[in-house]
Amino acid sequence: MRDVAEAAGVSSMTVSNVLAGRSNVSEETRRRVLEVVERTGYRVNTAAQSLRRGRTGIIGLAVPEVDSHYFGLLASRLITRLASEGLRVVVEQTGASREGELAAITTSRVSAYDGLVLSAVGLDPDAVASLAGDLPVVVLGERQDVRRFDHVEMANTAGAAAVTRLLLDRGCRRLVALGMPDAEPLGDDDEDDDDRSGERTPGAQRPSDAFRLRALGVHRAVAEVPGARVTGLPALRSSLAAGAALAREALARDPDLDGLVCATDALAIGALRALADAGRRVPHDVLVTGFDDVEDAAYTVPSLTSVSPGHDVIVEETARLLLRRMADRGAPPESVVSPFVVVERESTQRS
Amino acid sequence: MRDVAEAAGVSSMTVSNVLAGRSNVSEETRRRVLEVVERTGYRVNTAAQSLRRGRTGIIGLAVPEVDSHYFGLLASRLITRLASEGLRVVVEQTGASREGELAAITTSRVSAYDGLVLSAVGLDPDAVASLAGDLPVVVLGERQDVRRFDHVEMANTAGAAAVTRLLLDRGCRRLVALGMPDAEPLGDDDEDDDDRSGERTPGAQRPSDAFRLRALGVHRAVAEVPGARVTGLPALRSSLAAGAALAREALARDPDLDGLVCATDALAIGALRALADAGRRVPHDVLVTGFDDVEDAAYTVPSLTSVSPGHDVIVEETARLLLRRMADRGAPPESVVSPFVVVERESTQRS
DNA sequence: TTGAAAGCGCTACCAC
DNA sequence: GTGGTAGCGCTTTCAA
Numbered sequence: 001m002r003d004v005a006e007a008a009g010v011s012s013m014t015v016s017n018v019l020a021g022r023s024n025v026s027e028e029t030r031r032r033v034l035e036v037v038e039r040t041g042y043r044v045n046t047a048a049q050s051l052r053r054g055r056t057g058i059i060g061l062a063v064p065e066v067d068s069h070y071f072g073l074l075a076s077r078l079i080t081r082l083a084s085e086g087l088r089v090v091v092e093q094t095g096a097s098r099e100g101e102l103a104a105i106t107t108s109r110v111s112a113y114d115g116l117v118l119s120a121v122g123l124d125p126d127a128v129a130s131l132a133g134d135l136p137v138v139v140l141g142e143r144q145d146v147r148r149f150d151h152v153e154m155a156n157t158a159g160a161a162a163v164t165r166l167l168l169d170r171g172c173r174r175l176v177a178l179g180m181p182d183a184e185p186l187g188d189d190d191e192d193d194d195d196r197s198g199e200r201t202p203g204a205q206r207p208s209d210a211f212r213l214r215a216l217g218v219h220r221a222v223a224e225v226p227g228a229r230v231t232g233l234p235a236l237r238s239s240l241a242a243g244a245a246l247a248r249e250a251l252a253r254d255p256d257l258d259g260l261v262c263a264t265d266a267l268a269i270g271a272l273r274a275l276a277d278a279g280r281r282v283p284h285d286v287l288v289t290g291f292d293d294v295e296d297a298a299y300t301v302p303s304l305t306s307v308s309p310g311h312d313v314i315v316e317e318t319a320r321l322l323l324r325r326m327a328d329r330g331a332p333p334e335s336v337v338s339p340f341v342v343v344e345r346e347s348t349q350r351s
Numbered sequence: 352m353r354d355v356a357e358a359a360g361v362s363s364m365t366v367s368n369v370l371a372g373r374s375n376v377s378e379e380t381r382r383r384v385l386e387v388v389e390r391t392g393y394r395v396n397t398a399a400q401s402l403r404r405g406r407t408g409i410i411g412l413a414v415p416e417v418d419s420h421y422f423g424l425l426a427s428r429l430i431t432r433l434a435s436e437g438l439r440v441v442v443e444q445t446g447a448s449r450e451g452e453l454a455a456i457t458t459s460r461v462s463a464y465d466g467l468v469l470s471a472v473g474l475d476p477d478a479v480a481s482l483a484g485d486l487p488v489v490v491l492g493e494r495q496d497v498r499r500f501d502h503v504e505m506a507n508t509a510g511a512a513a514v515t516r517l518l519l520d521r522g523c524r525r526l527v528a529l530g531m532p533d534a535e536p537l538g539d540d541d542e543d544d545d546d547r548s549g550e551r552t553p554g555a556q557r558p559s560d561a562f563r564l565r566a567l568g569v570h571r572a573v574a575e576v577p578g579a580r581v582t583g584l585p586a587l588r589s590s591l592a593a594g595a596a597l598a599r600e601a602l603a604r605d606p607d608l609d610g611l612v613c614a615t616d617a618l619a620i621g622a623l624r625a626l627a628d629a630g631r632r633v634p635h636d637v638l639v640t641g642f643d644d645v646e647d648a649a650y651t652v653p654s655l656t657s658v659s660p661g662h663d664v665i666v667e668e669t670a671r672l673l674l675r676r677m678a679d680r681g682a683p684p685e686s687v688v689s690p691f692v693v694v695e696r697e698s699t700q701r702s
Numbered sequence: 703t704t705g706a707a708a709g710c711g712c713t714a715c716c717a718c
Numbered sequence: 719g720t721g722g723t724a725g726c727g728c729t730t731t732c733a734a
Contacts (some may be wrong), residue, residue, distance in 0.1 A: 001352075004712085012721085025719070026720090044711085044712075045710085046463035047405075047463075049712060049713080050398035050402075051728085052711080053712085056398055058441070067426070072417055075418070077418075089442060090439045091430055091440060112439075138554060165733095204734090240646055272650075273651075273654070276652045296591065296620070298591075298624075299620055300624070300652070302649070346374050352726065359727085362705045363705090368703095368729095376703070395727085396728070398726085399730090401728095402726090402727080402728075555720085
């Protein structure tokens, strides 16, 4: 910068002012400086800038994996949204494993970020808190830590209940909640109740909170209909392979099942494949639903009925909460629930 | 760091040595320092570290979009691979538009990276070169800039030719090259020939080099079989929606087509949907193939025959070339072609 | 094995 | 409108 300043016959301070777009520079000077910058190909040193300003302009986004329909969608939109604020996004893959999470987001990495978005991370609140320190954090999709962090939640329970009711309305009575636990480890908590301290088993592999909340919705909807029953078949990961494997297991346990409520679209797409292999026709023999409304849901054969969790709202609120907290660390934590819509497609339309 | 040093009764230099794991510290001192670090929750300031070391530890990855089957897979693997080298990855979404690319990767952002991986970026060589400056760059998937940058290439032409031959072997004679241009804008270049300077039209929206190379393979394979013919139907983006739209258009143009060679799996999956809508059975009436061998290809109904471009090799070579160049900027640019395998699935198996 | 000195490149603050 | 000064927090170098 000093070199540029000398070449332009000004001080480095003026160069800084020009490059930062500050308005206290004469048009004449500005032109001269920019000309030299152009000619020399000079670029500000981001590290020095970060050091001096105390901000890096980088946001960490922790997801189980980028290579998944849902998280790819989320990452893509969040990157675009935050780019419009001049923020870059580093993607941390936690690998969905309890152990991997702490390791993936070591304290040393976190210190490089101006903020952190944690999606579907099953860490216990204290670990996240100690990890984050003073860092702005927005938690996505789960409902834990509600009181401590800003939080954007999907309508997990209500959405799952709604899509389950759709299956029941279509006549399904022997359901399988694919990817969702059978019991209700949340107790009889209402969805608004988040006092679950002491219940967590650190290090244990369990379905995520999101899946348990969706399970809750399924069970509630089924309980409303006499004669209907549902069996849970929990998954630790959401993947096509897991969906296919679980669907095979479901068929083995109950060959007469007539509806599959899947915890995610990825699981549902895997399940569609396994059902085809088993010679079951969808929706003729079995109805199938997903959750997330990823792009693929509209393109499978048959296309997949799904719960659309309001991606736009989720991304917009996440950005808003993050920016708000970056501006004011003392603000009281806020919690937002995104609205959902059930999108019906071929997989639940009995001819 | 000075505070920690004082509390531990040493100099800040010793704290630095302990935290960096340098071996010139006595066990006793190390313990004492670590105890204070633990107790105070101190974390090194990454910005200062970067400024002093001259490295940020961040790699930029420019892809058209993360939310795509192929780029999600690539990003995921590359993030994991580079994490094992202590490098973080910032994802830059170029949006696949010619204009977006320059804007997305502005020079100021690039200076924050220790290296850059450019995937499927259609910028012309000079723009990339001027953008990159002295930065280590690895170009992926395209074949342009071969001489100027390190470069990892898929077997685009050979892979497309192989999968086309498979369709021809199965008896297809009226093919559509879905997503690929009709003409051969590469001229009669052989794939090894990369002298194409002067041919580019900056600012124009055109199929990527990868798609044009795949088109070349398709046309070559078809030319080998008398009576066979193929029509190109170019795409500017690879997406499910584009695949469905193009397949509809293909059917409108030639209702008797019997084979669809698609430029990517995403296009192929969209095409499968459109074929189902049109009442065409795959593989009974029409055979379909993709390219990329993403996870979904094995789970569609029918499952999708595809060209597997050797993801492992691509990621590993990308990491190798990048690290090599970071260590030695003067090394001569290297070019690597990843081997391919055609994975046959239901979509091309005539009963 | 430890530490003092020097400075990486930038910008907030204030004086002119 | 412009620029001097004074660090931001760390690590490389070299001396003790």
